[in-house]
């Protein structure tokens with residue numbers, strides 16, 4: 001499994017780009033980073049992404065997507081599947097319309113070969129089987145994913161508090177990409193102390209922490225880091 005971290009920062013991190021991860025050049029997990037230039041720097045073909053998994057609709061997880069979508073409209077029109085929480089299609093279509101105005105409807109919409117799939121408890125997207133688990137994050141919550149990648153289980157949290165569903169998400173996973181926003185009291189997110197405790201409860205899982213606001217913590221990944229697992 002090849003994991004490319006296009007961004008590893010929290011929403012208003014002064015040091016890191018907003019979050020996005022590419023798995024094996026085929027799956028995109030959230031889309032906050034400057035996707036096209038960062039894919040380019042990591043040797044990833046943006047036309048080869050088959051599925052995008054969105055945990056929730058906050059801007060730091062979605063606002064890198066409009067240029068990526070335009071690439072799929074004008075440069076490489078291969079079909080793509082978006083997986084995300086309830087309301088996915090309407091939220092995404094309004095983001096494309098806000099980004100590109102009337103031109104979206106007039107010249108782009110018909111050329112975008114997208115399938116929107118609201119996350120199911122068990123589903124398949126881009127040929128990958130996944131399990132979705134609802135996590136606690138603000139008023140909307142967040143959809144965490146357990147994705148089967150080449151015989152391994154990859155758990156991906158997006159934003160979450162350190163509550164029981166997060167333990168369920170990472171339980172038995174080979175690799176877990178989990179947020180760890182900062183030390184102390186971080187409202188609606190996981191603290192570094194809770195991240196350390198989570199890792200101690202699941203010693204067989206390899207943890208990679210992202211969504212950092214400032215500084216770093218043991219197990220954290222960096223912007224543009226590529227990890228082979």
Ligand SMILES: [Zn+2]
Nearest residue numbers: 011058060159
């Ligand atoms: Zn976030």
Ligand SMILES: [Zn+2]
Nearest residue numbers: 056058137159
């Ligand atoms: Zn959020």
